[in-house]
Amino acid sequence: AAALMGGVAQAETSATAGVTVAQLVERAPIHWVSIAQIEKSLEGVPPMNVGFDIDDTVLYSSPGFYRGIQIYGNHFSSNPEFWQLMNNGWDAYSIPKEVGRELIAMHLRRHDHIYFITARAASQTETVTNLLQKTFNIPASEMHPVIFTGIRPGENTKTPWLSKLNIKLYYGDADSDIEAAQAVHGRGIRVLRASNSTYVPHPQAGALGEEVIVGSDH
Amino acid sequence: AAALMGGVAQAETSATAGVTVAQLVERAPIHWVSIAQIEKSLEGVPPMNVGFDIDDTVLYSSPGFYRGIQIYGNHFSSNPEFWQLMNNGWDAYSIPKEVGRELIAMHLRRHDHIYFITARAASQTETVTNLLQKTFNIPASEMHPVIFTGIRPGENTKTPWLSKLNIKLYYGDADSDIEAAQAVHGRGIRVLRASNSTYVPHPQAGALGEEVIVGSDH
Amino acid sequence: AAALMGGVAQAETSATAGVTVAQLVERAPIHWVSIAQIEKSLEGVPPMNVGFDIDDTVLYSSPGFYRGIQIYGNHFSSNPEFWQLMNNGWDAYSIPKEVGRELIAMHLRRHDHIYFITARAASQTETVTNLLQKTFNIPASEMHPVIFTGIRPGENTKTPWLSKLNIKLYYGDADSDIEAAQAVHGRGIRVLRASNSTYVPHPQAGALGEEVIVGSDH
């Protein structure tokens, strides 16, 4: 009873040695969507500006971040040396996500205008734009330079960009990605952060009432 | 890739002897909801008329229907003798569903007006109204007689009742329940038909884009 | 980390509004088997005596038990009137389980000798044997009368029968079914108790290290 009301969990778990059928049937109350459903929901909508987060959304980039912590310690993210490396080559070790390939291909089919907006800090130079363009087969003429917002405590640095660029559909793995989209009365769609992502703690996908893409962990 | 687009299944199944992580992560693209979320979505909405299907929604009634097939054969549902028995006592063997208890309790808390609308054929007499009222602790003063619509091929017999009674929220396990709600531009919310229900084939819950209640199989 | 050690649960649950990939991947540490795998494991084994529990193993019999509680109250199971009714007709409302059909068919193919051993109390007469024989297409010549062990506090009433009948493979939904098999150094295989079974609390299937049959809830 409690579970129906959203209370005590009746979940299949490794914590106990067995399972009940109620636990097998249990699912998190999430709005799951497929990319086909997203595309269908956009039928008849003229080309629009759409936005993507990068890390754990279109690229599994933990490799570079993991190396960064090993070399620069816990404060790596406030070290410009780290960002110069991360933004200028370490994405050679980032694994492109299939969900990224599929979403970008779908939006290119629709002739939408794609923007990548990341909370990575800007660095002197960057090769991320070029890597994303090549990796996801985005025509050079349609590739906008990646927007590096950086992080400022207490602020959502993506919201102003969604507003400025009139982005009404934004994909991301973090709560802040979804919150940014909701803040501009847009549609934030969640991509699952892979279980082996080093960016912990992992967010509760779907918890903000947003749509979550099935199978988007890889 | 295909799975992200809603194509080929990558599902955890007993058909093959093993599993991949992609299959473990896979979920059907369904809009799952908890009863707590439904209640929250109705905050501020004044008392309204709500409707419930009966069989496999608030009662697991397969026992009587199973006995009916044993005695009357495949055409039991067009035999008035069956309905006289089913509607006048055989629900003593029907198992009330927890999801039914929780939903009815929630709507009573809200002072909504509850109507039960079933495709069972009307019979000379019926004790179903009384059984539902007692089983779900509905105050006698608030119990409306069950509406028996029967089935007419090619028609959705529930739609006219949702319209007539201005029911904008209707719970059911069958596609026809959800379609009826959608036909009157209302909110159809799916309850899962238990896997041991004898009413086959089982519907694809969530396939009409409707919300599906987690854990509502029992 | 804790979850890998069998500690804190990382489970997909309706208790929280969202989900992480670790939760989606999580499974109870259970030894799941299919009937095909069971059959294969018996290749080359000559015909043997096998046993089946009845309630929630081959029959979903909650309808009669539910009615029993309504009429006789909480102590229905110590009332001979209840058992006379339950064992002489109320199984007309019990739903045969597919897993029961498949297992019995498999063991008949193997020419095993099938025994039904139930903790139901014996009654003056019984029609359960006849119902099982007809429902599961067991040749009359191969049908053994159901063994009604009754319940005696502090004892496992099935163990002596498994021993006496040299039953080395026993199927059941309750912990006591599996424990009886293990007590005679036999193979206890778990069948899932349906989530709408009125026999609560539901056991943790797999918790005794036994094999659990996939999809055996129905």
Place this chain on the structure above:
Amino acid sequence: AAALMGGVAQAETSATAGVTVAQLVERAPIHWVSIAQIEKSLEGVPPMNVGFDIDDTVLYSSPGFYRGIQIYGNHFSSNPEFWQLMNNGWDAYSIPKEVGRELIAMHLRRHDHIYFITARAASQTETVTNLLQKTFNIPASEMHPVIFTGIRPGENTKTPWLSKLNIKLYYGDADSDIEAAQAVHGRGIRVLRASNSTYVPHPQAGALGEEVIVGSDH
């Protein structure tokens, strides 16, 4: 019925828009285990030689392999230049798996002797041994040099090493890891290959009848 026999899948999938309860309950017929259960199964067993595969077992090493394909093309794995890089630094971008941490810690507690056996080709020099020793806190005195078996078509290059080293318990993600353990009548335990691993196609974990560790994707 077919699903119970291990035939047609009744699986929760993104291929169809909805779901049935049978699909929600469905599980692959796999023998899942937790690390706690493995440890318990070894109680009373004196210190023994145990083996671990490396890639996708204790390290998520796709980053280096992905880079290798980008630079050297599809035949990267027969190019000594690739292996010299992969084995001498590119694991700086490999993400250690929690399952690796937990298993190694458990075996160190037991004073077992740990061997790493990989199908990576040997290179002139290697820093993998050092990286594994530091990453998993293996006392230097107990660290055995990694064994690089390379790949020879038509052979399982790990089997001779399990035999030579009297390894009766071997952990790996690939079919060949489990087959090697089974070939020496040992215990092969499967670790899940992460869904974002670039080593495709992904194996069907559990398909060889082996135990599979829950939550071992990360």
